[in-house]
Amino acid sequence: MSLKRQWHLHEVNVRTNHIHLVVTAADIKPERVMSDMKAKATRVLRKMKAITEDQKPWTEHGSTIYLFTQEELDNARLYVRDGQ
Numbered sequence: 001m002s003l004k005r006q007w008h009l010h011e012v013n014v015r016t017n018h019i020h021l022v023v024t025a026a027d028i029k030p031e032r033v034m035s036d037m038k039a040k041a042t043r044v045l046r047k048m049k050a051i052t053e054d055q056k057p058w059t060e061h062g063s064t065i066y067l068f069t070q071e072e073l074d075n076a077r078l079y080v081r082d083g084q
Contacts, residue, residue, distance in 0.1 A: 007033070010073065011080040020080040022073070030064030038062075 010022040016084075025033045038058045045051045067073045 005036075011077045013084055014078045015084065019083070022067075022076045022080050023071075034062050034064055054071060 005028075006026065007028075008024040010024065011020070012022075013020040021037065023033055023037075042051075042057060045057060046053060051057055065076070067076055
């Protein structure tokens with residue numbers, strides 16, 4: 001996904017009221033990945049005029065889960081792709 005950060009986007013599912021992502025980001029906590037993704041998406045939405053400068057499009061937090069095994073990664077990808 002990001003060569004600069006060396007992140008890998010495995011799955012994404014954009015819903016009307018939330019987003020699911022499965023991202024590999026070595027040596028970075030999931031909370032930081034979520035925060036950075038929200039910040040970038042907010043900048044893009046504002047640039048596109050999809051939201052105003054004072055709108056806050058995100059909840060206070062979100063779900064961040066560590067995936068340690070290939071099986072956990074595969075299950076997360078399956079959930080994001082098909083489990084909605």
